[in-house]
Amino acid sequence: MDAVIAVPEPRNEPVRDYAPGSAQQASLAARLRTLASERIDLPMTIAGAQRMAGGHRIDVVQPHRHAHVLGVTGNATAADAQAAVAAAKEAAPAWRRLSFEDRAAIFLRAADLLAGTWRDTLNAATMLGQSKTCLQAEIDAACELIDFLRFNVAFGRRLLAEQPLSSPGVWNQFDHRPLEGFVYAITPFNFTAIAANLPAAPALLGNTVVWKPGATQQFSAHFTMRLFEAAGLPPGVINMVTGDGIAVSDVALADADLAGIHFTGSTRVFQHLWKTVGENISRYRTYPRLVGETGGKDFVFAHASADADALHTALIRGAFEYQGQKCSAASRAYVPRSLWEGGLRDRLAATAESLTYGDVADFGNFGGAVIDARSFARNSDALDRIRKSAECTVVAGGTADDSEGWFVRPTVVEGTDPTHEIFTTEYFGPILGVHVYDDARWRETLTQAESAAPYALTGSIFATDRQIVAEASESLRFAAGNFYINDKPTGAVVGQQPFGGGRASGTNDKAGSWHNLARWISPRTIKETFAAPTDHRYPHMG
Ligand SMILES: NC(=O)c1ccc[n+]([C@@H]2O[C@H](COP(=O)([O-])OP(=O)(O)OC[C@H]3O[C@@H](n4cnc5c(N)ncnc54)[C@H](O)[C@@H]3O)[C@@H](O)[C@H]2O)c1
């Protein structure tokens, strides 16, 4: 078709509230019961074919009831990885020849399916496999993923429209090529939407992908792959391999056609991948694009002029929603003594103690369990150290129990030393460190907080005094890629707060924005001259 096609104008997907007695809650509860009653195979998908990975078997369980196995997956071997890389290469020519509109239609259809008949399935899988409450699943597996799919099409269309100037007699064009080679997408356990977006965004722009989800997210990743297929994704465009990824990296990072890594996860793993690419740099046909969004130690800085009610709610939601397992979670707070001793400490402690963590299929619970035994050990070991530390006072929580699920209680710790590990280390659990400062020392405290941790992902300032807001915003300019004024540091919405951070938090390529999509194209500049010169001599030569 000869036309410049407009794409549908995206709007953020409305969030359902699943109120008690609603048809929405009843329908989701029914899907939860069905998925929990089955024990399914969680295979790889390579060139459109499903088969179990060749390595050892891994049980995928409900974190809040770890004896309950939802499905069984396998660890991908080097042979599995080679098959996935080969399938991505094989599918590439036909996929990149399809028009942008044809590719976009597949992902727009996936968004519509997810907004409709697939919504309960992906939400229920995310609740059971990742221990999210219905609201936390809804804002992730439904709304954020629908938004990624729809907004990326609009951002992609805008990128393709970007063309160079042409002077008289010349026509200059950008050919927005996909990368030359395959993209390796490696995704974290904590967001179903991120896991889906990391392979989908490069694929939209004509790349083919090897996707390695986190093993503990494999239950919802399985249904995400089925959703893409239902939307018409051709075989080989996204090839999903399962397990820990070690053998997959051995193969993919050594391949001459590795064109990019799209990673979200811990800083440690991303640095390992980057170093390996560096060691292999002379093997590659082209320099691989390295996009990684990684860890955080996200802060809330409160000034004495802050609204105490808003601050209290932001700390509770920011630190303890999804058990503190958002990369954006508030895990360190700086609070003036007047507010802390004026009631905030007691209120925060009482609310934290009242939060119910339990089975997420019980819609009355505020949260669930942390993801696995490794996370439980990391958090309970930290609590042991905190309890023994002379610089720390546990104000709420401080306990953990893994007898049925990997439960860590919402914990508030007052710390006198702002260089203590509670202000510098990412625990990825429900532990909030609070440093209480003398009101007059807010500026020194702000300066210390700015670089207390190596990360720079999210952060908030709470103040009603505009001078303070302006000064803090300037002083903290490089301390967070997503900065919030009088709001919690979590809950970024696609198209509204493009997400990502700097320093040890990543390459800040802003998932769900044109900035990220630009990393998955390699423009070719074409100059055509209509009346080419036919005399090599210049006028100044006489
Ligand atoms: N900045 C962001 O946008 C963002 C978003 C979500 C999560 N995170 C971060 O992710 C972390 C939590 O997620 P996680 O526990 O899944 O992270 P992780 O780093 O443990 O794992 C991430 C992925 O890397 C894989 N992996 C590990 N070693 C590998 C290797 N050698 N080769 C290939 N794959 C390998 C894992 O299996 C998983 O799929 C936290 O640090 C959190 O801050 C960041």
Ligand SMILES: N[C@@H](CCC=O)C(=O)O
């Ligand atoms: N984008 C999410 C966090 C993603 C990381 O886990 C938020 O803004 O809360």
